[in-house]
Amino acid sequence: MLRDRREANQPFSGTRGAGDKAPSCAEFRARCGWRVVFSSRERLKRREQRAEQRAVLVAPLQALLKNAFCVLFPSDCRLCRTPLNNISRVPVCTECLAAIQPVRAPQCVVCGDRLVSAQLLVGDGRCSNCRDYEPEFARALSFGEYEGGLRGLIHLLKYEGVRPVAPVLGDMLARTIAELLPSCEGSTPWIVPVPLHKGKRSDRGFNQAELIARAAMKRMPQRLELATGALIRRRATISQVGLTREQRIANVRDAFRVRDRHGVRGRTVIVVDDVMTTGTTLSECARVLKQAGAERVLAATVARAFHLAPHEAAVQAGFGSHVPAEEETHEAGVPASV
Ligand SMILES: [Zn+2]
Ligand SMILES: [Zn+2]
Numbered sequence: 001m002l003r004d005r006r007e008a009n010q011p012f013s014g015t016r017g018a019g020d021k022a023p024s025c026a027e028f029r030a031r032c033g034w035r036v037v038f039s040s041r042e043r044l045k046r047r048e049q050r051a052e053q054r055a056v057l058v059a060p061l062q063a064l065l066k067n068a069f070c071v072l073f074p075s076d077c078r079l080c081r082t083p084l085n086n087i088s089r090v091p092v093c094t095e096c097l098a099a100i101q102p103v104r105a106p107q108c109v110v111c112g113d114r115l116v117s118a119q120l121l122v123g124d125g126r127c128s129n130c131r132d133y134e135p136e137f138a139r140a141l142s143f144g145e146y147e148g149g150l151r152g153l154i155h156l157l158k159y160e161g162v163r164p165v166a167p168v169l170g171d172m173l174a175r176t177i178a179e180l181l182p183s184c185e186g187s188t189p190w191i192v193p194v195p196l197h198k199g200k201r202s203d204r205g206f207n208q209a210e211l212i213a214r215a216a217m218k219r220m221p222q223r224l225e226l227a228t229g230a231l232i233r234r235r236a237t238i239s240q241v242g243l244t245r246e247q248r249i250a251n252v253r254d255a256f257r258v259r260d261r262h263g264v265r266g267r268t269v270i271v272v273d274d275v276m277t278t279g280t281t282l283s284e285c286a287r288v289l290k291q292a293g294a295e296r297v298l299a300a301t302v303a304r305a306f307h308l309a310p311h312e313a314a315v316q317a318g319f320g321s322h323v324p325a326e327e328e329t330h331e332a333g334v335p336a337s338v
Contacts, residue, residue, distance in 0.1 A: 078162070079152040089164035092153065097168065100149045103142065103304065111279050112140050114306040133245065135279055136286035137271070137297045141180050142304030143172035146275050150303050154274050158208045169302045170215020173272060176300040177216060180270060183298055189268040190227040191217065194285055195256070197236040209273045212302060216272070230260045231285060240278055248280040256285055258292035265293035276301040
């Protein structure tokens with residue numbers, strides 16, 4: 001209730017004598033010259049009060065439903081194993097999801113690998129790998145490091161078929177693609193997921209890169225074209241893990257073919273995948289796309305397996321082609337590439 005004081009120089013004195021009667025509301029208003037004005041602030045206050053009352057009534061009901069859900073469908077977070085108390089199709093707790101953060105380390109301006117301290121001091125922003133062997137893509141960017149919760153989420157989708165995880169990863173990919181758009185130099189890029197060989201796709205039931213890319217497209221502020229059929233994998237490749245650089249290049253050489261050569265010609269393309277490990281696969285995709293006439297090829301992935309752990313990066317100035325041990329154990333012997 002807003003009170004509008006008309007006579008500012010005649011304020012109401014709140015002091016009364018012992019025999020005085022308390023003034024009625026009307027007398028009070030008459031004596032002090034105050035006018036009661038019902039304003040939007042009054043309505044807002046009442047609305048807030050009603051909302052508070054509703055919250056008091058509904059909150060226990062929500063808690064009851066949550067508890068009933070947990071009793072009827074008990075499950076643990078698939079990453080940290082604590083009991084889930086939220087109703088979600090993603091079987092991961094909010095703490096684990098919140099712990100997944102974007103990369104903050106200094107990165108190579110071309111491939112996005114973590115830079116070692118010596119490269120930061122004397123380099124041109126490129127890692128030693130990119131200086132020695134320039135990749136075919138102009139730039140590659142990833143959302144986060146392929147470790148911890150992010151690696152767990154990707155594995156849930158890729159190896160356990162938990163498809164509701166795809167939108168979570170898609171959100172991360174969308175943010176990475178958005179960061180790459182200024183590098184597209186004004187053109188609207190095609191988004192091309194790295195294809196799986198048809199045998200592998202049939203075994204898995206889906207191509208994780210395509211699922212994540214579809215989810216990412218729904219989250220982009222502007223409309224981009226997802227060209228899933230532009231590139232095909234014409235032969236299966238063995239795991240890249242444990243191979244030398246030359247062996248990796250030979251392994252993926254001519255494994256891809258551009259099906260839509262007409263569509264690709266003169267276009268900027270962003271190749272997308274779930275994980276970038278050595279970058280050889282993405283580089284080969286970029287090579288064939290450019291050969292087919294693509295103007296510029298960039299790459300975006302949800303996760304990046306850095307060659308060196310932070311403490312190694314601090315002490316080592318050069319590195320080879322180390323791939324995380326976990327990836328070695330998981331993919332070893334699988335007759336298709338990551
Ligand atoms: Zn958890
Ligand atoms: Zn690099």
